[in-house]
Amino acid sequence: MIGWGAYFLAFVVFFLTHSIPVRPVVKSRLVTVLGPRGFTAAYSALSIGVLALVIVAAGSAPYVGLWEWAPWQNNVTLTVMFLVCVIAALALGRPNPLSFGGSNNDRFDPAHAGLIGWMRHPLLVALFLWAFGHMIPNGNLAHVILFVAFGSFALFGMRIIDRRKKRILGNGEWARLADTKRQITVTGNGLIRIAIAVAVYALLLSLHGPVIGVEPLL
Incomplete structure (x- = not known):
């Protein structure tokens, strides 16, 4: 220890x-x-x-306990983590000049922004959801500090990146790129990414016990 x-x-x-x-x-x-x-x-x-x-x-x-574990808490984590996998799969490798981790940002079209039309910083949203989902069944001080810190890091990171991008791109260009349209468009690439998200989710479930030491399905 x-x-x-x-x-x-x-x-x-x-x-x-x-x-x-x-x-x-x-x-x-x-x-x-x-x-x-x-x-x-x-x-x-x-x-x-x-x-x-x-x-x-x-x-x-x-170990300093703050609240007791209950079976329903695992269901919250399992549901939230599926959303995390879907968001990450739809965001990685996509153009996104408004945040970090984007690829081929010169191809970004605000009128057809996909997931970016709903959230400018999808990877930080995924990090926040991961932290929130894991804090619920981990009611001890060390883990609560861990997940509150990561969740706060994600939320403040969005504001920091927005300020940085405005400075780099200029207010006018940033406003043009941030004027995204919220659409739900089903594409072949999107379906493939969701299938990958399901596979990754299943892999995480199978590895969580051997690697982390906690079985999420119990």
């Missing part, structure tokens, strides 16, 4: 690795070296690795 000091040190590492690489000066240099796709892949791998570090630290921190 680790102490609270090591737990909060893992948080410091998380926030540093999620703030420094996306600063415009640092990101532009990394993109020059790695390329846009290489940067996205490296940043995603770094994010997953540091996230795993914080989760392990939370599980090893001193």
